[in-house]
Amino acid sequence: YFMGNLRKLIASVSMVAIISSFALTSVAFAGFADVEADAWYAGYVDTLAGAGAVSADGGDFSPGLDILRDEMTNWMVTLAGLESDPVEEATFSDTGDSAYADAIETAVANGVVSGYGDGTFGPQDPITREQFAKIAKLAFALPDCPDHETTFTDLVDVSEWAMDYVRDAQCHGLFSNETVNPGANINKAEASKMAVVAHDVAAAADGGEGEGEGEGEGEGEGETASTDDFEVELASMEEDANVPTGVAVELL
16 A cells, blocks of 8 residues: 555656646746747757856846847857956947946957947947848958858848948858848847857857757858758748848947
8 A cells, every 4th residue: 555655656746747847848948938948049048048148047038129239249259258358448438337338348359349430339229130240250250251152132232331241141151041131130039049150150160069059050170050940940030120221330
């Protein structure tokens, strides 16, 4: 009788553990309450969290919100492992209240950003796709692709200053659809994958392995990241991003 009840108790505890595991896996990932484990971007968010670029503490990741310039700068500085000495005075007049002020200064010191040209950085402005192309290129020192023929059908919308950065971004698989939508904003789900792909491209160029979620990106020596899944997964999101580019502002 005792052994029978014991077996029932063990079976019940095991079932509760299994159910609890499924519940946690399907609802939260990387510590974020709004990132489901089966979301296409979950692995990239996990990579960002592992690198210290994002911290959940049980909060939300907000994958559908546009990523802002200061947070994107922090992600890139962290993933690229950039460092700099502390500064006594801020470079920009509008970054004092940013949670990522130190990362912005590190990006400045490493030649990744230098603001709008009027003494401001616009930390709370959304980052555009052509701006991302430039910051990714400079943060990770991605190789030049001077012989790559850019095939985007909307190149006429790309700012002149961004042409080479957009070309290199396509060459390395950061942008892979028919259009680049240069002035469109990037949401945080898109940004998480694009940032990790940029990291993995740089790691592959250095002969190392990337830290992506295991879809073949950045693996092997001298290979760039695989873009097949990247193109498929972002296709619908990029179709929704066909907005007028307006006046593009350079992220210097």
